[in-house]
Amino acid sequence: MDSPKLSESPVPSSSASASTTTYFSSPIQLFSELIFFKIQHFAIAPLLSLSLQILAVNSPFSNYISSLSPIKHDKAPHVTRGLLGLNSPPLVFTSPRINTLGRPLSSSVEASQNGEGDKQRTNESCNLERSVTELQEGLVIDIKKEDDNWDNVSVQPSSSSGCVDEYLADPVEVDCANSAYAVNSNLKQSNNVLQSSVNGLVDSENIKIGNKNNVGKKVDAAQLLSGQSEENIERKLISEDKSLKIVNEQGASQGLSDEFQKFESDTFDLSSKERECKNLGPQKVVEDHGNGCNGFLHQPPGSQQGVQSFEGFAENVGGDVDVPVHCMTHDLEASELQRGMSRRCLQFGEAQPEARANCSISTNLANNIISTTSLVTTSETEGLGSSHLDLRVTSRTRQLVNLSQLAINMIPQCYGEKSSLTVPKPSGIGLHLNSIVNAIPMAQGGSASLDLAQAIKSTCQSTENMDSCSDAFEKVSASPQDGTHEVKVCTIADSAISESLSAMESIECNMTLNTKRKFSSEDGDSDEVFDQQSPKTKRKKLSNNTDGEGCKRCNCKKTKCLKLYCDCFAAGIYCAEPCSCQGCFNRPEYEDRVLETRKQIESRNPLAFAPKIVQPFTEFPLSIREDGMRKTPSSARHKRGCNCKRSMCLKKYCECYQANVGCSIGCRCEGCKNVYGKKEDYCVTEEMVNRSGGERLESRVTAKPKKDFLHSELCDPHHLTPMTPSFNCSDHGNKASISRLLSRRCLPSPESDLTILSYAKSPRSPRTSDSNGMLLETSKEKMDIESYCEGISYNNAVVLADEFHHTPLPNQLSIVIGSSSSKARELTNHSRLQVDPRRGSLISGSSLLWHSSPITPMPPLDENKNLQGLDSADGGLYDILEDDMPDILKDTSMAIKPVKAGSPNGKRVSPPHNLHQLGSSSSGPLRSGRKFILKAVPSFPPLTPCIDSKGSNTHSRNGLQENRSND
DNA sequence: GAGTTTGAAACT
DNA sequence: CAGTTTCAAACTC
Structure with missing residues (x-):
């Protein structure tokens, strides 16, 4: 796809116009081609496009300058352009996908036309240095002029690059995902910078941001006024690029970008830029300018090596592109630039905490989400305090930059950032390994941070939520200051969550929570007050809140909320006002203690914090679904099973019943009468499945039901928890249970993040079918809501499926099956797998979500399989996606649909008789890319070990379960 | 609201 | 691994 587009765009053009260009005429063309090729395979096209743009920008810019004025002054603008070049990618981001390529291409074309390509770059780099000084003098005006010129030029190219736009769109997304690093720190600045850069560099057409011109100018002017060097500007531009990408993605998907950008621009511009500038030396800046886009791409380099994550990949791609380009002219410079970029990244990371305070859309949230998916270990989270960026990078690198990540990026950063600012503490939330907490800097009150993350998740999950997010952003933007921001953010997030949940019945609870939280946050030490409150009063509150039961909290008296007895602690969330606990240590203030305790518990039982409800792995395969075998009994089951003796599994004493799931073989209950499914029935159904289609x-995977559970868990630990909520909603009408699950586990708990899949699955269960249509709908809505964020989990699942399909069975299987012991590992593995394997697919998927990307088609197929498998018979996930999923998700869903709707034969989807077959069938043109990804996956150091461990664990568990069943 | 029941979690 | 104790939620009155 990309290549053809490129070929089109490159087609000749008059040098004077510079709009059209001979892309390939110059060596740059070769690079570009290579880049595109890579991109196509990896779905990293956006990055490549960015790099290309950078190159083009530099060259054309220099040309333009040379032509325009003898004065080096022009160079300065070039420098700015170089910066802009860096920005140019953002421009692409800013204008979602579309025109960015065109411009860069045009710029590149111009350069190529000049025939100087590399030379120009070198010249530009020199010019950049000059320009740095000049810019301070008042280059701004020049830049504007240049921008105008560029606009003219770019416009033409843009027109030519209709296809390119599509590419760009994808790249943007990818960039966003990749940019996660810088995003945090840069987002704030990036909005303004991007706007400015866009104004200068990008054509007005490309830029979709309404205020960009004004804002960007303001920013530039402000920077100049402030006396900051061009470096700052460049940095800003870089950051802007990232931020713009993110913003664009968001905006494209849900229009959040505008608000978000506004917010960011309002809050962050100068401070973050200044910070960045401080870190970067002028030389570095110059270098960066010289490489412009390259630098942007290079940002990740540090992570690239170690990380195999998508970002790393994208970065690598960018790096590759850059490298050749630089090699053309300045290898040394390129290396330096890369260094500079890496430095920037680090610096940004450092700066990020501060920036976070500004409440830019949070990469933090994204990180949190990602972390949830990736399951960053607590140890990782520990380091959060000082270096959020590092953690992020690592987590990100480990984690796959999936669509989920993109979605995460979409999530407002305000929360995390603010929290970080306000609270120096490391992300406290990380209570659950599974949970997002780890990655996020939860400086804020633990509960609040958790709530925010959750809220964000929920908001992100549903399109409606997106709206709420946007609203929240607006609100946040409205509140300028950090402290207030935090509170507001929390409230907003809560509100958003509540909104999303409202459909789910838990609204009331959320509202109460929100209000309480607001008060608490506003008041400052509400927690203490709350703690001080008598348990009775608390209980009253709880009872009031718990009318819907969504808000229930713990009432621990002796455990100090540091044991699994405490629902809050078990759910990986901090205790909050609703809790009536006494002597509670499950609070942000005692984060260290909480983490330690968690570690201890996890050391004993790695799955202690894993979701208890698991979707049987057997559902995963499509064949089963097609057969319809699995549809009947609710697939979701309690991971460990209950041990009821007197309640007959008909009361909430029974965890299975409480989770609205049927009992399974794993249960040791006596006289089971579980409404959702008797243990006996489950065994029968399992046998049926195994006999019929289960063979595959x-x-x-597993023939035995228990194994299935384990596998499902292992594969997607997250799946486990989520499932329950849906069930709750559907069947009993146990709002309480539902609300509880939703409020706690689904929303607040990190587990919930992953739940999407389980939710989707849950509908299948006969119970759900039995449940009222209303309930079902609500469950679907819930699923939808969460699904958005859970896109991550979804992606994970997809990845897993892909893995099954693509990778040689043994390894992948081992990965998928990965022992339950380390869910986090599994998650990380999955995420990684996703990233790597999916770069193509996932990215595409993400791109698809955000914008249709050329790559998407392929991934969907795999995803479809995965989804199908996940969805099982009902295809609840599918439905969910269709219903309320954001466009992005819808896109993915769309991709998925064909598979489901269509016969297994569906276009590219091969009938999934066996996982192997699926894997083989799934690949299409993208396949190569996927394979590539897969290869990359193994390279991830953490993955393999994790996988191995998982595999062993799973097996052990399976054995245990089997033993139990035998017993 | 107090007390009882229940089963998971923790401990030995 | 099994048995016991502890704990907090669920439930009953």
């Missing part, structure tokens, strides 16, 4: 699954 059995061959690879």
